[in-house]
Amino acid sequence: MRQAPTPSFDDVRPYRGARLELIPLHCWNAISRDGRELGKAPADGRWTTRQYDHAETLERAQRERLNLGVRLPADVVVLDVDPRHFPDGTNSLDKLVADTGIDLSAAPHVLTGNLNTPGHHYYFRKPAGAVLLESIEGYAGLEFKSLGRQVVAAGSVHPTGGRYEWATDSPPLADMPDLPSNVLKMARRPERVAAASSDAGELTPELLAKTLEQLDPCDFGKKQHERWKELMMACHYATDGEGRQEFIDWCMGDPEYADQDWIVGRRWDSLHVNRDQKITTATLRMYLQEVGGDIASPDPEDDFDVWEDDGTVEAESSRWRFLSIDEVERLPPPKWLVQGVLVEASIAAIYGPPESCKSFLAVDMAMAIASGMDWHGRTVERGGVLYIAAEGAPGLGKRMRAWKVNRGAQGRAFQLHLMRDELNLAAEKDGGVRAFVQAVTDELGPLRLIVIDTLNQTAAGADENSAKDMGRYIASMKKLRDATGAAVVVVHHSGKDVSKGMRGSTALLGAMDTTVEVERSTDGHSIKVAVHKQKDAEREGPMRFNLEKAADSLVLKPTAMVDAGGDFDGRTDLIVELARQMASERGGSVPLKELAEAVCERDGVADKTARRRIEEAIPKHCTRDNAKQSADGGLVWQEPADPRNPKLGILVRTEG
Structure with missing residues (x-):
């Protein structure tokens, strides 16, 4: 077994601070049955919709020595740079910078850990409704990954043994800049025309991967280009374009396609499902029937989230969930x-x-x-x-x-x-x-x-x-x-x-x-x-x-607002601000009785409680000489309305 650093996730605060969700990936040196490296692939089926608890994900990664991925939301896009696919003599990243003026120094930046050919992940914001192509003609080796995709998180280990790490000059992840409008325009996916047939998009990407396991990619090699092209079009139709990575991974099982994943992805991105398409899911089924197979059926457990208990994962036998009191207590609070x-x-x-x-x-x-x-x-x-x-x-x-x-x-x-x-x-x-x-x-x-x-x-x-x-x-x-x-x-x-x-x-x-x-x-x-x-x-x-x-x-x-956390006790500064506001609106003073009524109404408390809170914030002995200071530098204190007539009550005054 290859030796490499253990995945380390001591500091995931950048992802939490940017409100990005982490998901479990396979172990860095995991290999599939057909020999593909799985260290950058999600560990779970239906990972795009599965619910994950942050603490449980971290604990599972530590226990099973897993890598972690970042499940990308609709408003984030990662520019994934893989220099292995740069054309001879051309640096596609430099070309993109020269053509568009994109400022990479402003983007949070992860080094991918590939010991042979280091790559890069640059994080940007984008409009949530903008759907992007993953590849752009003329920029081989560059991919735009967003909603429905994931990228490997810093701290994970690359299949070559290097660690994914934040670049030393990377800005904070929470400060992601917007993807420049000219780059957004050139990468935006053309609008799809809805397909007439009901089977368009009937397969999930995971189900496509299981289906393709029945076919030998070598039977669709470069000498069988038309068969390969028809199969790709059928898979694209069957998943409504969502099975891109699964089709690429299947192709990589043929040595002739080794290191050509960008080219395959670019061909996939050029396809569009439309009403007049003649190559559909039926074409995929035809190729499967040639080898005695058929469209794979979902496993029963794919309809449910996987629950973990003592390190083992068991398939659920029904759609009902019965929680123990300990599990109920561990449920995350509302956000x-x-x-x-x-x-x-x-x-x-x-x-x-x-x-x-x-x-x-x-x-x-x-x-x-x-x-x-x-x-x-x-x-x-x-x-x-x-x-x-x-x-x-x-x-x-x-x-x-x-x-x-x-x-x-x-x-x-x-x-x-x-x-x-x-x-x-x-x-x-x-x-x-x-x-x-x-x-x-x-x-x-x-x-x-x-x-x-x-x-x-x-x-x-x-x-x-x-x-x-x-x-x-x-x-x-x-x-x-x-x-x-x-x-x-x-x-x-x-x-x-x-x-x-x-x-x-x-x-x-x-x-x-x-x-x-x-x-x-x-x-x-x-x-x-x-x-x-x-x-x-x-x-x-x-x-x-x-x-x-x-x-x-x-x-x-x-005006003056209640503490955003919901617990007013101890927030005497808010009483000072309220008194300052009310006194300013009334020419410099407000009767203590009116201030108490306002606290009663605003906080839903009794008059006695309101007066106690006012006394804590602006004590009776608080005079002009030792006044409380409001947020804007104004002074707030108490004094009799008329020292000669105590029946006129107390005023809360403000100045400044």
């Missing part, structure tokens, strides 16, 4: 999409009366997530956003421009898509919904957030008070969530009696993981945002925002 407000992959509603600025709040959150910028001091998970603007679409452009101006984000990349077409998520026949969900996943890929604005405009003919009609609507929201991985938020109206919450059937409230009420002040200059239901986390107190002019629209500016 925040917007810290303290919105959970990832959840179903939620933002509701309020007409003109309460519900859509302002939805746009505000959508822009933060699409850009990766914080939401008023709260962290967000950056990712793609789909905004379904069934109501008020013309005004959204102004709101989004105002948001950018207010946040100084005019030059920042936003992964946001807008849809204005008619959509009925409550239709009795769900064919239209299924087609819409398929279009979203095909064109946009994984998303972090989908906003439906509003329920009324996307539920044509439905009765909002009907549990049956709203049940169909909820089912459609869940289809979108499950297909995209996004949190799906619907904007809705409150009923005539605002105190009773959302309008319509109680089935809506029952299905929601989170509900957020928006209430506009009587003067129209501010709103209160209150989370009324938070299924899997502690509910926070209300938040207040002023509506302020920016560009040609309005933006939300927070």
Whole structure:
């Protein structure tokens, strides 16, 4: 056995910080039955959709001495450089730099560990909806890998014995630059024309690999080029273009194709499934029947995630899972999409009366997530956003421009898509919904957030008070969530009696993981945002925002906000900020009683608790001489409204 460094993953923080998921690969020196090296291949079937727990993946890699891979999301692309395939006398990477001006020094950079011909992985951001070819004509040895692909993680060991390592001058992974627009344009995959036959795309890449094991690649060698070409076209059709790597790996079993994987991949990328294609899955089946074979059937265990117990992997015998209490306790907690407000992959509603600025709040959150910028001091998970603007679409452009101006984000990349077409998520026949969900996943890929604005405009003919009609609507929201991985938020109206919450059937409230009420002040200059239901986390107190002019629209500016973690105790600085805000708005002072009332309303606590918190933040002995300092440098203290008349009470004053 070849000696090599043991895979080492002491520091995976760069991947976690960039929100990239690690998956298990085979051991670095693993060999397949047909002699192929497996050290860079995923260890599990259905790895593109299998759910992985980060801690368990690391523990498994350490226990079994496995390599790790990075499962690439839709908004990340890795430029994979393999100098073995550079044409004689031509460095394709230098040519790409000269032709496009791409700045590789700005891209996080991994050295691939190939001791014979070192390669490179350069990480870039890209629009989630942009689907790229893996190879480009004229740049042999360069591949663009994104959604549906994985690359080997730093710390793994290459089959030649070298270690994948971060380049010494590599920028932080979290600082991935955008792939230049000219490179994006030249690498973008042409739009596919939908195939008429229902068997297009019927095979998964894993199933294609099992199917091809029945065929000898040497029977399709260079002297049998037409047979090889027909087989490639049939495999491309059968997987709708997704079986690229599996077909390349099969070809490498023929010595004539050794070290020609880039050429095979380039030929694959030149193919397109279309309505008039004559070479289909039937052609693949014909070649299989020549050797007494047929399309492989999926193994029963492929329908389930593999569970591990004491280092052994057993196939599940049914689709039901029964968890012990220890397993329940080990389940990961919900992940925040917007810290303290919105959970990832959840179903939620933002509701309020007409003109309460519900859509302002939805746009505000959508822009933060699409850009990766914080939401008023709260962290967000950056990712793609789909905004379904069934109501008020013309005004959204102004709101989004105002948001950018207010946040100084005019030059920042936003992964946001807008849809204005008619959509009925409550239709009795769900064919239209299924087609819409398929279009979203095909064109946009994984998303972090989908906003439906509003329920009324996307539920044509439905009765909002009907549990049956709203049940169909909820089912459609869940289809979108499950297909995209996004949190799906619907904007809705409150009923005539605002105190009773959302309008319509109680089935809506029952299905929601989170509900957020928006209430506009009587003067129209501010709103209160209150989370009324938070299924899997502690509910926070209300938040207040002023509506302020920016560009040609309005933006939300927070007053004083509750701690984003949900635990107010000990956050005396927030009391100081609230007092500073209220006193400034009232000419320099605010009665202690009014400040206590504001704390009661905002934090949902009793008057006694509110006054205790104020005393901790701004004690009675806190005077002008030893005043508390606010975040902007202003001073905050207490003093009697009139020293000669104690009945007039205490004022909290501010200055500066």
